[in-house]
Amino acid sequence: MFVHHCSACDRRQLIFPSQIKGTAELAGEPGLAFTCWCGSEQVWLLGRKISAAAAA
Ligand SMILES: [Zn+2]
Structure with missing residues (x-):
């Protein structure tokens, strides 16, 4: 799970797997493509958040 600020509904939403x-x-x-609670297609950029995990 992670928190994402949706560009469509302009809310911080908790996104589930x-x-x-x-x-x-x-x-x-x-990034990860997911559907916000509002139905909008969003992309959550992974960037450096997983680079350490990916290298392990
Ligand atoms: Zn949304």
């Missing part, structure tokens, strides 16, 4: 649809890329950055 069941909402994640897969991986995505935005501006060359890796």
Whole structure:
């Protein structure tokens, strides 16, 4: 789970794994594609958040 600020509904929402649809890329950055509670398609950029985990 993570908190994401949705660009569509302009709210901070808690996103559950069941909402994640897969991986995505935005501006060359890796991210997770998911559907917000409001129904908007969003991308959560992983960036350096997982780089340490991915290297392990
Ligand atoms: Zn939303």
